[in-house]
Structure formats: structure tokens, C-alpha cells
Amino acid sequence: MTQENTRKRTVLITCIEKYMGMAIKEKFESLGLNVICDNSSMTSEAEANSLIKNAGNIDILVANLAEPPMTGPVQNIENEDWNKLFDSLVHPLMYLVRAVTPQMLERKSGKIIAITSAAPLKGIANNAAYCAARGAQNGFIKAVGLELARSNIQVNAIAQNYINNNTYYPDDILDNEKFLEHVKRNVPTNKIGAAEETAELAAYLASENCSHMVGQLIPLSGGWVS
Numbered sequence: 454m455t456q457e458n459t460r461k462r463t464v465l466i467t468c469i470e471k472y473m474g475m476a477i478k479e480k481f482e483s484l485g486l487n488v489i490c491d492n493s494s495m496t497s498e499a500e501a502n503s504l505i506k507n508a509g510n511i512d513i514l515v516a517n518l519a520e521p522p523m524t525g526p527v528q529n530i531e532n533e534d535w536n537k538l539f540d541s542l543v544h545p546l547m548y549l550v551r552a553v554t555p556q557m558l559e560r561k562s563g564k565i566i567a568i569t570s571a572a573p574l575k576g577i578a579n580n581a582a583y584c585a586a587r588g589a590q591n592g593f594i595k596a597v598g599l600e601l602a603r604s605n606i607q608v609n610a611i612a613q614n615y616i617n618n619n620t621y622y623p624d625d626i627l628d629n630e631k632f633l634e635h636v637k638r639n640v641p642t643n644k645i646g647a648a649e650e651t652a653e654l655a656a657y658l659a660s661e662n663c664s665h666m667v668g669q670l671i672p673l674s675g676g677w678v679s
Contacts, residue, residue, distance in 0.1 A: 463487040464513035464659065465504070467495055467549065472519035472620045473568045473613075473651050480652035481659070486513070496540050501548035513564040513659045514553050518542050518590075519620040522572075522583035530582050538586040546590050550597055554606075563606040564659045567594050568651070571614040574670065575678040587612075591670045598668025607667050609658050614674040615639075616646040641676030 464481050466474055469490040481488050489508050493500050495518060505511065520541035523534035550565060557563030572580065573588030591610055598608035615636065616622060622645055626632050637643050651673060657663055672678050 461485065461487055462512035463489060463508070463510060464515060465489045465491065465508050465511045465553075466515040466517055467491050467493070467504070467545075468517050468519060470619075472517050472618050473611075473616075473648060473655075474517045476618075476648035476652040477515055477517065477568075477655050480649070480656050481513075484656060486659075494541075495545035495549070498544075498548050501545055502552050505549065505552035510556065510560075511553055512562070513566070514549060515655060515659075516546050516549050516565065516567040518545055518568070519618075520583075520586075521620060522580050524579050524583075526579055527581045535582045535585075538582050539589070542586045543589045543593070546593060550593075550608075554601065557601070557606045558604050561605045563601075564663075565594075565597070565601075565606065565608040566655050566658050567608075567610040568655075569594065569610045569612045569670070571612045571672045571674040571678045574612055574672060595668045595670060602667040605664075607658070607663060609666055609669045609671060611651055611654055611658070612670045612672050612674075613646075613651060614672075614677050616651055616673065617648050639677060640674070644675065646673065646675055 464486050466478055468474055469478060469492050478488055478490055491504050495501055520538055546567060569590045570587040573584040573591060576584055591612060594608060594610040601608055627645060
């Protein structure tokens with residue numbers, strides 16, 4: 454990394470103890486960034502607004518949001534489960550981006566990275582509610598990325614699947630024979646990806662070297678979707 458890449462910028466990472474939070478935190482700290490971590494639920498507008506206000510100048514927002522899927526056939530989707538997915542994934546993403554955008558527009562500089570999912574890029578049977586929520590995230594990022602690009606703000610999403618993390622693919626299933634057979638049938642790389650690979654990609658998207666990539670939903674899934 455060049456000196457420009459490692460200058461003291463501030464990154465805010467949400468829901469630090471879920472999903473990809475810790476891996477990205479460790480990577481950004483190793484690059485010398487000023488890392489602000491938050492572990493709030495992020496399910497209310499007030500919570501998101503307060504977080505952005507208290508963080509001060511934010512050069513990089515990592516919107517790391519996660520909620521386990523409510524698996525089952527479409528006819529059995531419960532309103533409560535549907536609403537929980539949207540309240541945990543979709544609404545907080547909008548709240549966070551809406552709150553941080555004014556300061557980035559004023560500086561004409563900023564990075565927004567959402568950690569979303571590849572699930573809606575391919576579709577997963579019996580996971581319609583989860584795919585709908587993650588798909589709404591991806592659609593939002595694509596549109597906002599195009600909108601803010603002219604103000605030198607790069608907005609992108611890492612749309613991942615089959616990556617080691619504590620919410621969807623925790624350590625304790627990585628040696629499960631049945632699960633490993635499932636991976637071999639469905640993932641061309643025949644493995645679960647390392648969390649560090651997501652962190653490396655996030656670091657690139659956050660770097661000054663990344664200035665021409667906007668509104669992208671980058672699949673990181675071992676070829677499960679491309």
C-alpha cells in the first residue's frame with residue numbers, strides 16, 4: 454500500500470460483532486486507519502443518525518448488516534419474519550447512507566461499502582424473504598452508487614456467499630461432512646472462502662486507488678454466482 458492509501462482516514466464499521474465486522478476491522482487497523490466500531494442493532498432511524506453524528510468526519514462507511522435467513526416455503530412466510538429481515542438489513546442501510554451522505558457531499562469525497570449477499574443474484578429456493586431483503590440492499594447500492602459518483606463518492610457492495618463468518622458459515626460447520634459435500638456440489642472452488650478475502654476486497658474499495666468503480670455488486674462466492 455502507498456502512503457496515500459495508509460494516511461489517517463476514519464472508517465466506521467457497523468454491527469462489528471456480526472458477519473464480516475471483525476475481519477474488516479482487523480484489516481483496516483493494520484492499514485493504520487482510524488477505526489470506529491459500533492455494535493448497535495441499527496434497527497431504528499434514531500440509532501443510525503446518532504451513530505453518524507457522534508462519529509464525526511467519516512471517510513469510509515462500512516455498512517455491515519446481517520440477519521439469519523428465515524428458511525421455508527413462500528406460503529409459510531410470516532409477516533414477523535419478513536419485517537425483521539427488512540428492519541435489520543434494508544432500512545438501516547438506507548438510514549446510514551442517508552445520514553452520512555451530506556458530509557461526504559460537502560467534502561466531495563467518500564467511500565461507502567455495503568456487505569450484502571450474492572443470494573439474490575442467483576436466488577435460493579425456500580429463502581424468498583432473505584433474497585428479497587438482500588436484493589433490496591443491492592438495488593439501493595446500485596442506484597446510490599450512480600447518484601453519488603459525480604461527487605467523487607464511491608459506493609459499492611460486496612455481495613458474498615460461502616465465506617467463513619459467525620452469522621452464516623461459522624467455524625463449527627466447516628468440518629461437517631454433509632456440509633462439505635454440499636459445498637463441493639455447489640461451489641466451484643470446492644471450499645468456504647476466508648473472511649480475510651472479504652476484508653482485502655473491502656480495503657481495496659476503501660482505498661484511494663479505487664476511484665472508477667461505482668454502483669457495483671461484486672460477487673465473492675467461489676463461483677457460486679458470477
